[in-house]
Amino acid sequence: MALPTPPRMDTGVTMSDADFSAFSRLIHAETGIVMNEGKRSMLVSRLSRRLRAMGLDDFGAYRRLLETGAGEAERRELISAITTNVTSFFREPVHFEVLASMAPEMAARARHGERIRIWSAGCSSGEEPYSIAMTLAEAWPDASKADFRLLATDIDPEMVARARRGTYDAQQLGPNAPPALRRHAHHRTGEPTFAIDPALRATMRFEELNLLGPWPFQGMFDIIFCRNVVIYFDAETRLRLWRRFAERLRPGGTLFIGHSERVDADLEDFLQPAGVTQYRRTARPVTAAHAPSD
Numbered sequence: 001m002a003l004p005t006p007p008r009m010d011t012g013v014t015m016s017d018a019d020f021s022a023f024s025r026l027i028h029a030e031t032g033i034v035m036n037e038g039k040r041s042m043l044v045s046r047l048s049r050r051l052r053a054m055g056l057d058d059f060g061a062y063r064r065l066l067e068t069g070a071g072e073a074e075r076r077e078l079i080s081a082i083t084t085n086v087t088s089f090f091r092e093p094v095h096f097e098v099l100a101s102m103a104p105e106m107a108a109r110a111r112h113g114e115r116i117r118i119w120s121a122g123c124s125s126g127e128e129p130y131s132i133a134m135t136l137a138e139a140w141p142d143a144s145k146a147d148f149r150l151l152a153t154d155i156d157p158e159m160v161a162r163a164r165r166g167t168y169d170a171q172q173l174g175p176n177a178p179p180a181l182r183r184h185a186h187h188r189t190g191e192p193t194f195a196i197d198p199a200l201r202a203t204m205r206f207e208e209l210n211l212l213g214p215w216p217f218q219g220m221f222d223i224i225f226c227r228n229v230v231i232y233f234d235a236e237t238r239l240r241l242w243r244r245f246a247e248r249l250r251p252g253g254t255l256f257i258g259h260s261e262r263v264d265a266d267l268e269d270f271l272q273p274a275g276v277t278q279y280r281r282t283a284r285p286v287t288a289a290h291a292p293s294d
């Protein structure tokens with residue numbers, strides 16, 4: 001049986017099986033994303049742009065660059081190239097309705113001196129964390145006066161930079177935009193963009209973070225959003241990440257995940273279903289036998 005012809009770039013350069021396997025291993029090790037044969041054409045298309053940007057003749061040369069110490073900066077570009085960033089404001093609206101219903105309880109705890117922490121893990125270009133912040137601004141107007149912080153992280157440095165800027169295409173702020181978005185965003189004079197209210201951003205922090213690497217914080221979170229991220233992971237990586245989230249959620253805290261995702265049943269001792277793609281952290285500690293390593 002003849003082997004399939006390797007996908008071609010518009011320059012006629014092919015990606016050999018050896019190069020594809022090497023890229024797949026590197027991407028999985030760096031990001032947890034599984035690059036199977038069905039994603040080969042996508043990989044060829046996206047990496048061909050990096051070849052042109054770097055002035056390289058073939059994928060073998062690009063592979064050798066990535067494998068050297070000098071390729072560290074390019075590995076970050078690789079992550080940006082292969083990461084899928086599909087997001088929007090108030091995506092999966094039921095989660096924000098639930099979040100709004102949680103606001104009175106969080107406000108009461110804050111009034112008693114407790115700290116409130118929320119994490120948007122895999123924040124992409126920022127629409128999710130800003131939607132979280134807007135929801136709380138509407139349901140808990142005094143949140144900015146409390147010990148409240150919202151952490152937003154993503155593996156892609158370009159997305160983090162865009163989220164930190166908080167400016168978006170004006171078309172997203174059209175007549176059909178959610179009312180909360182219209183109230184907390186403002187058109188920029190003379191530009192086809194709008195900006196998120198700086199007062200809303202005062203409680204937020206944006207950082208680059210690879211979820212598979214060490215997490216440079218020790219505190220517990222009340223709520224974690226990690227939506228449409230683990231769908232790209234294999235079973236072992238997914239399970240390890242769920243466990244790490246369980247370890248960082250306070251008892252009673254909530255994990256929100258994507259509409260096509262489910263937490264593995266093996267973890268019901270720690271994360272119990274509590275609604276539509278949401279899970280409640282139980283009081284059971286993640287013991288040494290279960291604890292994931294950073």
